[in-house]
Amino acid sequence: MTGPSVSGVLPSVLRLWFGVIAVLAASAVGVLGVRYAGDGEPGMVDTRVGAAVDGASASWRDIALAMDFLGEPVGATALVAVAVVGCLLLRRPRAAVLVPVGVGVAVGATTLLKSVVGRTIHGADNLSFPSGHTAFLTAFALVVTLVLTGRFGFGRAAGTLFVLVAALVAGGVMGWAQVLLSAHYPTDVLGGWCIALAVVPATAWLVDRVADSRR
Template structure:
């Protein structure tokens, strides 16, 4: 069972890398300019005061402050309540590593933010979206850890739906607010997916090695 999970994590890592590579080539080759413009126009066509407020709230969930607050709460719960030290380390590596990787990638790609119709202010480079990447990593690893401790199907389904929904709306909020291109958001998801899957693969590889050491000969 563990070997099958290792295979799945490795496949997801490779798919994310390939997907990100293709997206990057198409984005910076300007083949997706029309796609970006059309999606931004469509999404911002929903604009209303109530929706703008809602989108800003979801955007805050993926902000540095939002991620730090959620991370501290989850790390405290894992360390002091559940006392799952290995999961504590995995969670920290995924979240902190995602943030560091995103900053490094932005410095490499140097893509400027869209300047069509801003509903919020944002600084720094645009590709890949830090909010989307952090959301994918944070809520992805949280979903993974909660999944491991929930035995009922409905409970697991609920956790998965909530995690996916929050991640998608955070990405959508960045397009709606006019601070990211859709391709930035997709790039953030793929980069976050790569880091999450790679971290899970390493985590499960270590678990497999440890179980092999204690297995009777």
């Protein structure tokens, strides 16, 4: 690959696919947000999934706490810093910009939506939809794998599969931790995952547009 396909943070072969995915993900967030607006109780799906992870041993809770730490300010900052340094060492300035901007937009969107939707857990002061922790780690995985897809020249099918599997694993593991720790309902986790899928491709496209316009 040459040109934008190599230097761009959103590989050209993935733009159409991830544009569609972003629209679908944003639509899912909207549907879930309307469904659970102002709610303070688990839905049917939340109850069933929550029951499946209930009663986990102390060792599993320790793992969940370690995953949760990655979404806290200290852990998240460390992950982002390592990724930015790696991008700079690889001479990928656009990627170094996308890492903090992409995850920042995802987390910012969840913070805004929490106030708009007003769903709560464990009391009126604990806004829960969507999950910021899940959005963060999913967005981080999306950013890193999009950069790797472009760097190694993956094709449309391989690149799409690589990025989506990474996003699913990252979101699934963090989501499991949040549900196990009773920090979020499963549908909050789904909302956070979809937020990342909606905003990261758009942010990557914007970073490429701005960088190309300055050439």
